[in-house]
Amino acid sequence: MKVLKCLAISIVILAFLLTPLLPFIPEEWSFQLPWVPLWGNVLKLEQAGIYGDFVGGFIGTIAFMVSVVILFISYQNQKETNRQNLDDQRQSSKQTVFDVRFYDMLKCHRENTAELEIEGKVGRRVFVSFIREFRKALSIVNALPETDSAQQLTTTSKIDLAYLAFYYGVGPNSTRLLRAATDHLPKASVEKVILEMGGAQVAYRELLKKPEDKGDLASRYLANLSKAEWELVRITYQPFDGHQSRLGHYYRHLYQMMKFVDSHPDKKMRRSYAALVRAQLSNHEQALLCLNSISKIGSAWSGENGFLQMYSMIKNIPKCFFDSEAEIDLEHQFPDMEFEYKDVERANKMPGKR
Structure with missing residues (x-):
């Protein structure tokens, strides 16, 4: 023309x-x-x-x-x-x-995070205690006696059981939910974990009843507390009461936000929006999201088409955040994940770097 x-x-x-x-x-x-x-x-x-x-x-x-x-x-x-x-x-x-809807969802996510509260800890700080509580749950799972059922638990199954126990907790109603959620795992192992978690709650309440040094837990640790007791004290609240009321809507909204991001027609823009979402997550939030994705209730996050790998949602977890032998080997569990520390290691190996 x-x-x-x-x-x-x-x-x-x-x-x-x-x-x-x-x-x-x-x-x-x-x-x-x-x-x-x-x-x-x-x-x-x-x-x-x-x-x-x-x-x-x-x-x-x-x-x-x-x-x-x-x-x-x-x-x-x-x-x-x-x-x-x-x-x-x-x-x-x-x-x-x-953009308007995305930033509204991002604002809602920030509000969800800010509203998280447990025993005086508010916002992102609660995830530090969450990780400590999960580690206590995992130590209980790892300490299961060498029975036939316990030997059936793989590393992934142990993390699954520990996270579900952390998420649902034990109690009059929580135990019933936990048993239903763990019906894919050996029943004997689940019951042993429930029993041990109930004992940990009793031990925590007994620690708080001790009259000596009641306001100075650090001094009491140095003087009297065992390692197991100190692990309970550091959580700062009675463990294993369950967190589904706190984390349920948090993860549902986060998943819906990523689903909305994935609906954008431009692949480059999708990654840009996903990076903004990931930037809102602290290291401890990403760590708990990682554990959630391994568990039964968070399976939608993982897999070949899961948002966790597709958008590298946990790439900022530090290299030694988890004990690769006692807890989880991130590189083995997520072989396709480009963790941030790998970029740093590659940069340090470049010529001229010391």
Whole structure:
């Protein structure tokens, strides 16, 4: 279209430039054309009239036809421009709607995090205690006696059982939920964990009843507490009461937000939005999300098409955050995850780095 338009405009311009010059061409260039009105620099009225009819009838018709073509081409170009502008406006409107909803969801996530509270700890600080409580639950699972059922537990199964025990807890109602959630695991191991967790709760309450050094737990640790007792004290609240009321909606909303991010048509933009979400998660939040994804209730996060691997949601967990032998080997559990510490290690190995 652009080429045709340029050609038509060029023809019109050339015609308008050359036509007025025809009456003044030299006699020897005229080839004795009868309609040329100028012979020997003498203007002939009869030939001038013929020339005018020629210009008005023939050249004018060509100019009109060319003008029609130009007008049609201009109309098509304007139509295409309007369509493109409309598409751009629609795309911009869709992007604006997406951004508004995304940032509303991000704000809601921040509010969910800020509302988390347990025994005086608020917001992201609670995840530090959550990780400590999970580690206590995992130590109970790892200490199961060497029975046939215990030997059936793989490393992943142990983390699954420990996380479900941490998540649901034990108590009049919690124990029933925990048993239902762990029906895929050896029943004898589950019952032993429930019994040990109930004992840990009793031990914690007994520690708080001791009159000596009641307000100085650190001094009591140095003087009297065993390692197991100190693990309970550091949690700062009675363990294994369950956290589904705190974490249930937190993870549901986080998953829905990532599902919304994944619906964006542009792959590059999806990763950009996912990076913003990941930036909101502290190391302890990412660590608990990692554990949640290994458990039965968080299985939607993991897998080939899971958001955890797809958007590297836990890449900021430090290398030695988990004990690779006693807890979890991150690189073995998530072989495709590009952890941040790997980038640092590669950068340090570059020439010129010490």
